[in-house]
């Protein structure tokens with residue numbers, strides 16, 4: 001079974017739009033867990049445009065499922081992870097001004113750097129995952145870092161899925177097979193949604209976890225609209 005970790009960045013985006021505490025990020029995480037999600041993911045960015053560093057501190061005390069913190073391992077990020085001790089840290093090589101994550105690590109070039117950081121987290125019993133493109137070479141070099149897991153960056157899959165799902169999955173299958181051979185555990189995420197997730201989870205062997213945020217929150221909004229509008233109409237009669 002593949003576990004679902006819900007990325008709640010977008011709930012924080014909505015909260016930040018008005019400056020108050022609605023929706024309440026902490027309560028949303030508790031409810032999401034209550035609805036069956038097996039993990040909570042956050043990706044604090046340096047500008048704190050959605051999840052704030054203080055959200056991560058508070059969530060680390062209230063999340064009872066798996067807590068996964070993603071980010072570029074700057075000194076500030078490393079300190080936050082060591083302070084909050086999530087179950088898993090996912091290292092993502094994104095630039096400060098990136099709109100969203102847009103590439104995996106070059107694990108061949110950066111394996112020594114990653115190895116040193118990973119050691120620091122593993123000493124504190126924090127599971128590590130490295131965000132990589134669907135390239136078996138990148139998975140192969142990830143082995144040299146001693147990471148526990150890799151997370152396959154699925155934007156390319158999501159883009160191609162609509163036109164040709166068999167073609168879309170090809171590279172991911174090769175990368176996953178490499179991870180299985182090398183005994184690296186496997187996560188995946190980015191742009192997964194209700195339309196493309198089933199095929200991905202069926203085809204990728206030993207997929208431990210997917211983290212899904214943007215589409216899941218959009219879908220939740222849309223599926224909830226009818227009920228909420230009907231509730232308003234009733235109250236206005």
Ligand SMILES: CC(=O)[C@@H](O)[C@H](O)COP(=O)(O)O
Pocket residue numbers: 007009010042043045070092099100101131189190191213
């Ligand atoms: C690591 C990754 O794939 C991203 O999807 C990320 O966690 C989402 O970040 P934003 O919510 O900032 O786009």
Ligand SMILES: NCC(=O)COP(=O)(O)O
Pocket residue numbers: 007041070151188189190191192211212213214215216
């Ligand atoms: N690690 C990927 C993630 O957390 C969610 O990405 P997205 O669903 O917001 O694209």
